[in-house]
Amino acid sequence: MDLQLSGKRALVTGSTAGIGFAIATELAREGVAVTVNGRSPERVADAVQRLRGLVAGAVVSGVAADVATTAGVAVLIAACPQADILVNNLGIFDPVPFEDIPDSEWQRFFDTNVMSGVRLSRHYLPLMKAANWGRIVFISSESGVNPPPEMVHYGMTKAAQLSVSRGLAQSCAGTGVTVNAVLPGPTKSEGVAEFFGKLATAQGVSLDEMERLFFAEARPTSILKRFIDPSEVAALVTYVCSPRSAATNGAALRVEGGIISSMC
Secondary structure, eight states: OOOOTTOOOOEEEESHHHHHHHHHHHHHHOOOEEEEEEEEEEHHHHHHHHHHHSTTOOOEEEOOOOOHHHHHHHHHHHOOOSSSSSEEEEOOOOOGGGOOOOOHHHHHHHHHIOOOHHHHHHHHHHHHHHTTTTEEEEEEOGGGGGGGOOOOOHHHHHHHHHHHHHHHTTTTTSSSSSEEEEEEOOOOHHHHHHHHHHHHHEEEEOOOHHHIIIIISTTTTTTSSSBBBBBHHHHHHHHHHHHGGGGOOSSSEEOOOOOOOSSO
């Protein structure tokens, strides 16, 4: 299927690894000129080089900026003032008991997971409306509707992303601009793999056994019963970014392996 994306320009935040890098790669395969983003100049340069190696002829650039801050957002916008597609992927997680989460961590999670996308959307959305075409995608999580007790602050930010994306979509009524949220489930990104590797070592079990235990005990409603590959999330996001997805707007789209048991 031709997704009709050739020649579009996309900005993907938090895209030096994991889901973000997979999204940037898939968009580049569809002929999109992609800007990758991360906090470290070294990691950004490495991501650009890897993406060019994976996709022959890829048009890709990189901007090092911490978009969890207003200053970082300003740096990114100055380097990439125009975009047809904005994927708000930047996000952090950290399993911590609720009683042990200080105010500073609530604020850090909100600034990183929510305000980064709010600030960038505030810049790019008016430009998209003026052009009568654009795509904004928030990478939320199944935790946005299934708040995890082991990281309540993370679930709060993911629920906030759903509210923001729906509200922005309604502001685009009658235009060629869409705003959607995508809800991945537990995904085998570098951070998740490292975290579960440490858990497996601490418990004296293999990584495969640790994965089985996680889905048996912590996410028993999963139908997939395994970690999702970042490329599986990227496939849905790439479609949502395309002109072919014009009728999909204001949606919370699941790619979470069936963890959410409700039908709507």
